[in-house]
Amino acid sequence: MINEVQRLINHEAEAIQNIPVSDQYERAIELIEKHVHQLHGKLVASGMGKAGQIALNIATTFSSTGTPAVFLHPSDAQHGDLGVIQPNDVLLLISNSGKTREILELVDLADNLWPNLPIIVITGNPDGELCKMANVTLFTGNPAEVCTLGLTPSTSTTTMTVIGDILVVLMMKRIGFTNAEYAKRHHGGYLGDKSRRQARLTPDQLSK
Template sequence: MKEEVIKLIKQEADAIANIPVTDQYEEAIRIIEKCVHQKQGKLVASGMGKAGQIALNIATTFSSTGTPAVFLHPSDAQHGDLGVVQPNDVLLLISNSGKTREIVELVNLADNLYENIPIVVITGNPDSELAQLADAVLFTGNPDEVCALGLTPSTSTTTMTVIGDILVVLLMKKIGFTNEDYAKRHHGGYLGDKSRTQARLLQNKK
């Protein structure tokens, strides 16, 4: 059992290490910073199934670190929730196949509401229809799933999560997000206490 666990961890770690690093990261950050922080828009993250859960996590992490973001369920978008989309927003869409029907339809629906909304895509298929519609494409490397059947989203969602974390950290640095800024958005719990303590210590050093 231990050997199997080590093997699975290595496979996941290798998938992360092999995520392609391209100038598309710089482009994605440029788009988000311009639309959200210069033009006062927001990030609208979406995905279906497991990818949707990753999109929700990315959206909440962005919001807690100074970049307003919401999660939009692609099916609910077809029943009125599309109204959350506004001019100057950015769509962050996640689909391993790049062919997810509900996500491709969301692009068309959003474009019908406001033309040319910028789109950042995280996908395992850089040649897909969704990737062709994007302004920035972040490729997961399309790793094999660790699932015993090779089907259940596992390694693919790991790489999606890592890419989301990278975007969050890069943007935090881009906007100069501080401990004090974090404390204002995260009042409760251990992290709230920790951020306020760190902010006070930094303030006392000045």
């Protein structure tokens, strides 16, 4: 079993290393900065199923690091939650297939409410219908799932998570997000205590 565990870890690690790197990341950061930090909109992340869970994680991580974001379930959007979207928002949509019906419908509904909202897509299919609607496409590399059936979202969601982490870190650097600002948003628990203690240190002390 030890050998099998190592094989699975290697599979996941290789998928991460093979995520394509392009100028689409810079374009995504520029869109988010413009609409959230300059126009005072927010990032609205959405996905269906496992991709939706990744979108929720990305949204909460963005919010805790200085970029207001919410998760919008695509099905709930059809029952009133679409109203959370405002005219200066930017959409972050996740679909491995690039053709998830609920996400495609969400794009149409959002466009009917506020036309021409910018769209960032994380997908394993850059030729999918969703990408034709996108301003920015971030490709996962479409790795084979580590699942023994090749079906369960596993490796694909790993790469989606990594792409989300990259966007968060790039945005933190872009806006100069500090320990003091983190502490304001994350008061409780170990991280809240740690961020408050670090906020009291000088830059030289933090680097040691």
